[in-house]
Amino acid sequence: MSHQHFPLLPAILLVLAAVPAARAAEDAVKMTQTNDRVRVEINGQLFTEYVFKGTNHVYFYPLLGPGGLPMTRDWPMKTNTEGEEHDHQHHRSLWFSHGAVNGIDFWAETAKSGKILHENFLEVAGGAESGVIRSANKWVAPDGNVVCTDERTFRVYARPNTERLFDFEITIKAGQRDVVLGDTKEGSMAIRVAETMRLTHGKKKPGQGRIVLSTGVRDQETWGKRAEWCDYSGPVQGKTVGIAMFNHPFNPVHPTPWHVRDYGLFAANPFGIHDFEKKEPGTGNLTIPARKSVTFRYRIYLHEGDEKKGKVAERQGHARPAAARRAQDRRGRGLEGRLLQHARLQRPPHRQPGRWENPVRLGRQRTSAQSERRKLFRPLDRPGHGFADRHHQLLHHQ
Numbered sequence: 001m002s003h004q005h006f007p008l009l010p011a012i013l014l015v016l017a018a019v020p021a022a023r024a025a026e027d028a029v030k031m032t033q034t035n036d037r038v039r040v041e042i043n044g045q046l047f048t049e050y051v052f053k054g055t056n057h058v059y060f061y062p063l064l065g066p067g068g069l070p071m072t073r074d075w076p077m078k079t080n081t082e083g084e085e086h087d088h089q090h091h092r093s094l095w096f097s098h099g100a101v102n103g104i105d106f107w108a109e110t111a112k113s114g115k116i117l118h119e120n121f122l123e124v125a126g127g128a129e130s131g132v133i134r135s136a137n138k139w140v141a142p143d144g145n146v147v148c149t150d151e152r153t154f155r156v157y158a159r160p161n162t163e164r165l166f167d168f169e170i171t172i173k174a175g176q177r178d179v180v181l182g183d184t185k186e187g188s189m190a191i192r193v194a195e196t197m198r199l200t201h202g203k204k205k206p207g208q209g210r211i212v213l214s215t216g217v218r219d220q221e222t223w224g225k226r227a228e229w230c231d232y233s234g235p236v237q238g239k240t241v242g243i244a245m246f247n248h249p250f251n252p253v254h255p256t257p258w259h260v261r262d263y264g265l266f267a268a269n270p271f272g273i274h275d276f277e278k279k280e281p282g283t284g285n286l287t288i289p290a291r292k293s294v295t296f297r298y299r300i301y302l303h304e305g306d307e308k309k310g311k312v313a314e315r316q317g318h319a320r321p322a323a324a325r326r327a328q329d330r331r332g333r334g335l336e337g338r339l340l341q342h343a344r345l346q347r348p349p350h351r352q353p354g355r356w357e358n359p360v361r362l363g364r365q366r367t368s369a370q371s372e373r374r375k376l377f378r379p380l381d382r383p384g385h386g387f388a389d390r391h392h393q394l395l396h397h398q
Helices: 009-026 273-277 312-319 334-346 368-373 387-393
Strands: 029-033 037-042 045-051 059-063 094-098 115-125 130-140 146-157 164-173 179-181 187-192 210-213 229-236 239-247 256-260 265-268 286-288 293-304
Touching: 029 115, 029 130, 037 130, 045 146, 115 146, 187 239, 187 256, 187 293, 229 256, 229 265, 229 312, 239 265, 239 312, 256 273, 286 293, 293 312
Parallel strands: none
Antiparallel strands: 029 037, 037 045, 045 059, 059 094, 094 187, 115 130, 130 146, 146 164, 164 293, 179 286, 187 265, 210 229, 229 239, 239 293, 256 265
16 A cells, blocks of 8 residues: 655644644633623633622622732622721622612612612623623612613723733613713712722721822822822732723713722712712713613723832823824814714724724734824813713713
8 A cells, every 4th residue: 555645734733733822812811601700811810700690789809900919809798808897888899880870879788779680691702802791781779660771891801910901881771761870979980999908997097008190189189089090009918009990081071070088999980079079969960861871981900009100191092092083173063073973982882983992902013194093082071061961962862
């Protein structure tokens, strides 16, 4: 029997050898769904879990930052962590809720509080560059009536283990009646940082944490102040780490007020104008007309060191919309210009220009023309310029 030659065999072997590497790249961000949570791993290491059953509202816990350090408080998810104070049971690591939705408190966890309940997943997928969890939820009053619904998207990126980066987007939808997101400090896009990161402990005993706003305002002076971003940093297991939250320029209020406290609460709250700025009650109300919706977007960056070592101010450029926004040309157009900008956000999600920059692709070299198209968007709104009109411009007209 004569021997046969296979000139393609080396090429086939090379392809087969590349398959494990390709699968590893695809699994850079891995999602694993169980009956009550979705486990999120980055580069083979646990980052967080999305818990969607068993409590008054859905949340993310733990939140592991650079080097796997825990950056949020354990309680009430874990009850035996030494040195933690057991205050504010509703402060569950990382979550979104609000304290006045048609008069119902969805922020606290009491018998009179509403609940944010998981309905179903729209997408759960890992990948080489990022992973995504898209879910639908309903906001249920104590009497069982559904006040509103939401669709939220969590998109986490495959970054080095020295940092973590993810985007959170939530669209709140009204049903057959208007929904009023009320003027209260109790909300909304929130994190409860690790106990050792606090500015103060117990009865105002000084801690080693620090809070910095994009405006330069620091520590105790930051509560209720408006800024494009806020950074909360401090020691965890002997190493200084920080959490920066960026408010999206297309959000209904930008810059947003920050409900950030010395005891570890860290929240972006665009509604609590009465509390923060001593305005008339109801000044911060945002009304979603029946069958309409409104969207909020945030980017969260977990970094080494304080805001300077983490270069948070420089990362602000990464937290801008991906498509060009030639705002200068629209200045002076008033409502018409704002509606034009917002209308472009109604495209299908895969083409939506309101999304954040993809940090993986952002790092790749661009031509000068591409860079020109990605100029920073400068919002037209500033504090004191018609809040009551602004939020109506940003409602979804579907």
